[in-house]
């Protein structure tokens with residue numbers, strides 16, 4: 001997977017559902033060289049931490065959890081033998097479509113892309129963004145961080161919990 | 165263990181003052197201990213200021229503040245470069261909001277000249293707008309103070325402490341001094357949460373608690389008027405909104421609200437001054453925010469309240485005379501007290517540490533330089549600060565420098581591991597944050613908290629539930645989800 005080429009027709013940043021779907025459809029529609037880059041060490045993005053069901057009702061007429069839903073995309077993605085890089089962070093994209101990446105396997109590396117698709121998902125607003133005042137003790141999390149700690153890391157964020 | 169608690173010199177407080185004194189004294193043949201109640205250096209008011217290195221125009225002529233600020237400002241560039249810490253001499257603006265306030269600028273300039281500040285210049289509206297294009301166009305003019313600057317205060321304090329530690333100074337964290345021990349009018353040491361510590365000389369730089377500690381040695385009259393200041397950090401997309409700290413003409417309570425660029429590339433606003441009862445109240449409040457925000461917007465209208473990524477507050481330790489107090493009382497002997505080291509205490513730190521060294525030499529103890537002590541020490545840079553060739557080299561040596569943990573600030577796993585194993589180990593989430601800036605960016609740790617937690621747990625050989633944000637009781641998680649299954 002890390003035997004990447006220097007040049008790709010399409011480079012997709014982010015291997016969440018959007019990035020995976022983009023990679024699949026690019027390949028199915030004839031793009032030769034496609035590369036998917038993901039910062040985490042697995043494919044699936046935010047879906048991996050959403051272990052509650054409710055995904056896939058429209059698309060598959062199934063009542064799936066996040067990881068189950070992601071797996072459907074990951075399976076079709078892997079079947080297409082598309083190149084991908086995990087544990088890899090994109091540091092910079094230049095106007096001339098050079099993509100600077102870094103990872104322990106590649107080191108610092110510059111790739112060239114015909115087109116670039118940004119599918120990096122979104123970012124939660126911080127408490128300061130929402131102008132929530134007061135003290136700043138340990139134990140205040142955004143929903144996403146708490147979800148990741150509990151569902152992915154298997155760590156409990158508290159015994160008595162309040163959700164604002 | 166008992167003999168471990170005997171020192172020649174004990175320093176209470178590991179803020180910018182305690183750490184720079186520890187560094188200055190570390191060149192001598194001495195056993196030095198620094199006792200700090202928090203879990204890391206730079207945890208008191210030293211962490212909760214803007215990092216502005218004042219020029220010295222603002223203090224009343226003849227005060228210790230005026231003298232030490234001007235000298236400290238001159239020493240700052242070398243003080244920082246010696247330790248590999250960046251100092252940006254970007255200057256400062258004091259802006260008059262109305263034409264009537266322009267005479268106040270003249271008075272400030274005259275005061276600065278008496279204090280020995282050089283290069284002061286009153287500028288008109290046009291030049292002000294050329295130098296600071298985003299400042300409110302209705303403002304009348306400003307005093308331009310070219311010798312003021314900006315430092316990353318965390319890096320500075322950490323570098324001083326690391327240098328001291330490399331020279332053998334002991335840092336004892338999570339340890340509060342409860343009271344001092346005096347015998348026959350001589351200071352003997354301190355009673356702490358970790359037992360009694362004995363020393364020949366004790367230096368009290370406990371910030372807001374220094375008065376209380378002095379009182380416990382029978383010294384009266386060193387009290388503190390705690391004054392809170394709040395700061396709000398804007399998203400990096402506002403980089404360049406101001407190019408240097410901009411203040412309004414000062415009011416009786418202080419220098420007032422400022423808008424300034426931080427050493428990390430964010431623009432911040434704040435620095436109000438509210439008298440508080442409780443010197444441990446670091447909360448931010450809506451009421452104070454509304455006032456600060458209004459004033460800041462009057463100065464720089466482009467500031468947006470919805471784009472704040474973080475906020476913090478600090479308590480200034482103002483003395484009743486409003487001046488610095490640095491003295492070695494006759495009774496009890498062997499004691500040096502630093503009281504009322506509020507602003508411009510950071511700016512004065514390089515000279516305060518030399519001043520304290522001479523106080524010791526002049527009457528308390530003969531000091532002998534130790535040839536084995538290192539006179540130079542530079543803090544390890546962050547990976548992101550390196551040039552391309554060095555980056556490749558570092559990655560070749562350690563692949564973890566190629567793994568980004570904090571994507572907002574581009575901090576690598578290598579940076580975090582180095583911080584954990586540095587001369588002053590960064591062993592909490594906050595210590596890692598202040599040493600490396602991981603988690604201090606746009607997502608405020610939203611994406612990287614669990615990764616930093618994981619690295620800390622692995623490197624410190626502790627389960628994640630034992631890792632704290634900033635010391636006892638601030639555990640980040642409570643345990644595993646599937647215990648006993």
Ligand SMILES: Cc1cc2nc3c(=O)[nH]c(=O)nc-3n(C[C@H](O)[C@H](O)[C@H](O)COP(=O)(O)OP(=O)(O)OC[C@H]3O[C@@H](n4cnc5c(N)ncnc54)[C@H](O)[C@@H]3O)c2cc1C
Nearest residue numbers: 177179181201208209210213341371373393478509510511
């Ligand atoms: C809002 C604000 C804005 C400021 N702006 C500026 C500025 O722009 N420019 C400038 O030059 N200065 C500024 N200052 C002032 C500057 O921050 C201080 O002068 C400086 O940090 C003082 O350092 P210190 O080491 O004396 O105090 P601190 O950093 O408070 O250090 C004291 C240490 O002692 C520890 N301690 C206290 N009691 C005990 C105990 N009983 N046992 C063990 N340890 C103890 C504390 O935990 C703390 O770490 C500002 C201060 C504030 C609060």
